[in-house]
Amino acid sequence: MLLQLNHIYKWVKQGGKRVFLLNDISLDVEEGEFISIMGPSGSGKSTLLNVIGMLDEFQEGEYIFNEEPVHSLKEKQRAKLYKEYIGFVFQAYHLIDELTVYENIETPLLYKNIKSSERKALVADMLDRFNIVGKKDLFPAQLSGGQQQLVGIARALIAKPKLILADEPTGNLNSKQGEEIMELFKELNQEGVTIIQATHSESNAAYGNRIIHLLDGSKQHQASN
């Protein structure tokens, strides 16, 4: 078991009333799974991903990641945990505009205090793998959306995470670019990386081996491929 959510509740107060963003979510994720979370806007997809990614807090419930009880960890320990095991991919890519492709991919390694020579080798491998060696000195603004997302995925993978969390990874891309990215995810999943993605699109969701439907913060039903 990679992670386990038990009866997670997250709410905000609005006019004295609780508005539930996550309502009694329980979820078990095994290593090597590829999960798609579907649901309309505001259904809590991103919130769920943020909670899994430990970027966001929740009010009630248990969260066990890699046998560690996340809900009772301190902020610092949590940060250490996600730094080690989780990579993030965003809809808007979120590359740092002032850094080159090479430097963007390198960034997570800097925060892991990896030696310069080792960093070079790792980044070079990644550039090679995604066929973007020729673009390594370009800035994000000089790339197409698909290329930017490639860099975003390369950056998410560089620290060799067990889990990749992707929030609408193809949302800003055309269908062809989107397909390429999904193929890449499939490939990664086959290599053993666990992937959880949030998506609007049925066809993208179909890449996953399990689909979770969310509505107003609650899990609807589960379908397995």
Add this chain to the structure above:
Amino acid sequence: MIKNYIKIAWRNLLKNKLSGIITTGGLAIGLTACTLILFYVAHERSYDRFHADSDRMYTVEAQVNMGGDTIYMNAMNATVGALTENASPAVASSLRLKDEYKPVILTNTQQPGVRFSEKDFSYADANFFNFFSFKLLKGSKTEALAKPYSLVLSQDMAKKYFGNQNPIGESISVRKDSTYLFTVTGVMENTPSNSSIHPDFVASLSSMPTMNDYKRDFDSEVFRLGAFPTYLKLNNASDVKMVEKTMQELSTQGNADATDVYSLNLLTDKHLNGRDASNTRYISIFPLIAVLILILALVNYLSLSTARASLRSKEIGVRKVNGASRKSVAFQFYIESTLYVLLAFVVSVALSVVLKPWFFGILGIEIDAAFFLNPTFLGILAGLLVFTILVTGFYPALVMSAFNPVENLRSSRVSKMGGVRLRKVCTTVQFVIAIALLVSGIIIHQQLDFVRGVDTGLNRSDVVMLPLQKTMGTNSTPFRNEIEKLSQITNTAVTQYPIYKGYNMFFVSSEQMPDAIGLPIFAVDDDFFQTLDVNWELKPEDEHYYSKSDQVVINEAAISKFKLGSNPIGESLLFGNSKREIIGVVKDFHFENLDAPINALALFVNSKTQATTDILGKSGGCLFVRFQPDSDVSQLLSQMEAIYTQYDSATPFEYQFLDDAFDAMFRSEERLSQVFNLFIILAMLIAGLGLFALATFSAQQRVKELGVRKVLGASVIQLTTLLSFDFLKLIFLAILIASPLAWYFMHLWLQDFNYKTTIHWWVFLGAGTGAMALAILTVSFQAIKAALANPVKSLRTE
């Protein structure tokens, strides 16, 4: 890692060039102003500290009580130094150093036709170069001033008189009442600009006993006041009290009735804490202004850098999600800030070096370039750098590192957070400083104008003073006659000294005041009153009053000082042993600094003929020349110079306009005013730039809001007002805070003046309007630009 940070910092600077330039440029300007002022203040404070034993070098001062007035004298009898040295083992050495009071005429004997008038000519004991740390470039430290008629020149003077020739062994003739021949025995380094002792020529003091002017100064061997400023070097600074006691005993040994009180003052205190404070009157205000400007620049930097950083909230989110801890984000922003500060600092040092001559030119101060490398100054500069880095880096690092990644990554829009309130406070503080400086500057300027316009009892305009030397001699009569013949000249008058530059003192008593009081004396001719428009209170009845002997004219202040009757004509004053009858009273006029009320004054009036031969010619007096208001002044001066050189070829022609001499008394206020002018401009510039940049950010941040409002039907004017009003509110608040502050400090400042201007309400209104206008100008530019933008663009990017 650090390399990565520096790289991104640099790219960010280049990316937002305008705001980057404003941010670092504003800081650089502030630091430059601060550096220049620190340079000036450090220099002022470093006076005389370059001497090896400056911590135990003292000047001797005597406090003398005369007729109720306390007078401080630093000139001692020739023997005082030696007597003290003999009597007290605590004294390591003593030195007499006497300056020529008037300029002397010097000639290199090989070029007899070439004469120069020199002001900084001194006589010193043989141990001059051992006592002080002035460096001797040529000649022997111990021998150079050992023999009578030896002379050491400064480097510049050696060049002036001898060119590249070796001056050692050459002769220089010194013309006073007679001509003396000195042999050059040494060349010393030019005295540094932070030396209160700065002779160009040092002659051996042992020459003086054989010089006509000074013979008498060596007559008495008693321990008392005399003609020689005397310096002591003690073995130990803690012995001051003991040595002072010894001097007191020596004084009463010489004369049991002596009441003079002797004291030792540190040489290093002479410049800043001496009796003449005109140079350094505002030395404590300058650092205050520097601090204000620094605060202004720092606040500007802080406000802009947080604004800049808030544009980078996304980057921070990304970094955090990719594993950056809060600490490493804070560190990154600290590194960036440090880099920008270093950049600003380098620019400011370069600017300081470039602007230094111009800045000190305005202030009328000369400071050796070498002082830039003075260790104390460098230390202060390093302190300033470290302080700036610490202060500027801290807050952005704190705020930026606290950004929550989830919120920042949710939308790609520019985040609104990041110290909005701080920036409001910053803008207000900036404008408080700028407006307070502006108000103060205006009031200082008004005060200067006011003081210059005060009716001082005599008419200063269109009068030039020609100080003559004894070398004019008997030629003074034809000289004056020819000057008077010039068509543009209306009047001339003779006095002993140029006005505002000094006077003789007599100790005078009256029947009502039997204790002698020090009374300033002007020896003048009868044209004095008409030439300077001095009015009579009681005019002498006899038209030829001046031909009478033993008469005196006094001013109104003297009546009360000597407790004379309301009509004192016919009463008499006792000048030492000679009694003089009061024959006239003039209305009070200022003859010295305006700081004090007008002192009592006596005028010895001579006939024109006698004054011209005796006062003007024999003793070297001063000729006042009044010309017609519309005269061609430069032509007039060259005509007068031609006449002058015809009758006195020995001394170069000198002149000074009376109103310039008067203005010279306000030099420290003038300096203050100029410094304020400069800093008002700087403050307004920094504040204006800061506001401009903030308005830019604000427009960027609210681009979506503006788009929506426009789509909903807001007009350009409404949008501009919306954007501008936020800022103008702050400026208004700044005016409210700055006005009472400025009023309070200017009110305090004006307390020091005898004549003070009133602080008008419209000064505040004017300064406020000015600041408001500046703000509207800078803000509305950005606001209009933002308001005119097509809303489709801004809304599409969502």
